[in-house]
Amino acid sequence: MDRFQDSTPVADVHFNRMVIFGLGMIGGSVARSVRGRGMIGEIVAVDRCRENLDMAIKSGVIDSSEQDPVKAIEQADLVLLAAPVNAIIDLLGEIAPAVGDGLIITDVGSVKEKIVAAAGSALGRHFPYFVPGHPVAGKEKSGFAAASEELFLRHKVVLTPDPHTDSGALETVSAMWQAMGAEVQYMNCRDHDRILSITSHLPHVLAYAMMNYLTSADDPDQCYEMAAGGFYDFTRIASSDPVMWRDIVIMNRDRLLSDIRQYQDALDQIADMIARDSRQDIEACFAAARAARSLVTEKRRFPAK
Amino acid sequence: MDRFQDSTPVADVHFNRMVIFGLGMIGGSVARSVRGRGMIGEIVAVDRCRENLDMAIKSGVIDSSEQDPVKAIEQADLVLLAAPVNAIIDLLGEIAPAVGDGLIITDVGSVKEKIVAAAGSALGRHFPYFVPGHPVAGKEKSGFAAASEELFLRHKVVLTPDPHTDSGALETVSAMWQAMGAEVQYMNCRDHDRILSITSHLPHVLAYAMMNYLTSADDPDQCYEMAAGGFYDFTRIASSDPVMWRDIVIMNRDRLLSDIRQYQDALDQIADMIARDSRQDIEACFAAARAARSLVTEKRRFPAK
DSSP states (O other): OHHHHHHOOGGGOOEEEEEEEOOSHHHHHHHHHHHHTTOEEEEEEEOSOHHHHHHHHHTTSOSEEOSOHHHHTTTOSEEEEOSOHHHHHHHHHHHGGGOOTTOEEEEOOSOOHHHHHHHHHHHGGGGGGEEOEEEOOOOSOOSGGGOOTTTTTTOEEEEOOOTTSOHHHHHHHHHHHHHTTOEEEEOOHHHHHHHHIIIIIHHHHHHHHHHHHHHTSSOHHHHHHHOOHHHHHHTGGGGSOHHHHHHHHHHTHHHHHHHHHHHHHHHHHHHHHHHTTOHHHHHHHHHHHHHHHHHHHHHOOSOOO | OHHHHHHOOGGGOOEEEEEEEOOSHHHHHHHHHHHHTTOEEEEEEEOSOHHHHHHHHHTTSOSEEOSOHHHHTTTOSEEEEOSOHHHHHHHHHHHGGGOOTTOEEEEOOSOOHHHHHHHHHHHGGGGGGEEOEEEEOOOSOOSGGGOOTTTTTTOEEEEOOOTTSOHHHHHHHHHHHHHTTOEEEEOOHHHHHHHHIIIIIHHHHHHHHHHHHHHTSSOHHHHHHHOOHHHHHHTGGGGSOHHHHHHHHHHTHHHHHHHHHHHHHHHHHHHHHHHTTOHHHHHHHHHHHHHHHHHHHHHOOSOOO
């Protein structure tokens, strides 16, 4: 932690007026983080949930709230779209008419290709100042109450710039995330959506399906009783926000459906080995999976939540 | 923790000579636990792995090792079968001829019905002194190096007695686990295997399948890079011992295969909702899963590993 805070180039990035659309766990964590690190003048938030706004104003994390998106972005030098992925697309359309030259807009959506396309058609000549982003730092929690100044510390933030993206805007957004302790990585938006479908969207669907299957069992109560640490960790992401994840799976539908189909094939192969009592195949299959999992552990440079 | 240690009826249970077959994480944790709590005279271990035995003897956790199962159980008053499930069945056959009156034998196998049946035919008139057990306290780690004196603290231990099981033997084994801080629960061995198939065996297969599918992706390395906390927890059990789990899934084959098929149906239903862009159905389905997951959290009375 210290190492990251020491190396944080706080001086390099400062905003006079940041407008955050969606003051949930991610938007709220950005607010806490830029304020805590002295990177900000004024923070204005737009959120449907009055409770989030009041909590944030009381705690001094934001300065004010605004209902009208167009009024909110007046005088802003950075706009952060931290709403659910569908709302991000709607917001791009709503603020577009009021976007002035050089206003940097960035987002935190878990699906990027469709958001980039929507930004292109909504923002027109201002599109180069839209920097698509995705902090890969989710939790099963949600809402401003779950926001933390350290949420992004040692976590990946993927930015998916377009050939048209302004390099200055990209550097500014990249510096902002690095100042919060995040590790910024650039990626093509199609690659992002393909990879996140496998590492995030598919596991969420599998965990939701596991909980749904358990509730359909003869005696779910006894299953709950017997759920040990392994089951607890395996299903943790099934506690994720249903609305947010509904929109994510729909927005990345085609890739996700193909991953679900291919995952089912992988599962069928194991079922077939078990049906054949094929000890060698099962052991080889489990051993390969374990070896792959050990690579995940090695690549993991931040502590388990 | 203190509460459990205070309430531990150490005085109630003591063994003169405990023989542990299989000094892995579970067998080793029992050894550390009974020794640490002063419940034991002598501990003898039988294990193929010389390294486990030497480590345990050096650290004073066990007193000696023995290669011959029959010689090992001479003078024993408790035999703990802590080997993989198939090895437990083999061991029952090997020690049966040497089992004397009143010798209590218990096991820790993750599948119970077939082990109970094997014990019945192997032990004959001594069968009433076999107490089938399963500490629901696994970890993805294995081997004596992963053994801990506190592994069973606040964890469930399921005992699956038979109508023929001697009540005194059952009480002794139950007292032993409670003295280690575990919460003992009695269950029919068929119910045990049916429920654990859902809460443990199925999730392990699903996690192994997830890792195997990821390795088949176009660029697994980028997937490893993007794997965040959710993926890390979801796949933790894919680091479990391949040989141990090979034997478990084969031994509980029929129930597990039926659970895999029904899980595939639950997954198909979600895929269908996504294909239909059915926002309402997806949200309802994810919300139901999240509600079920919250019950798992509520029932969980021990801290997350």
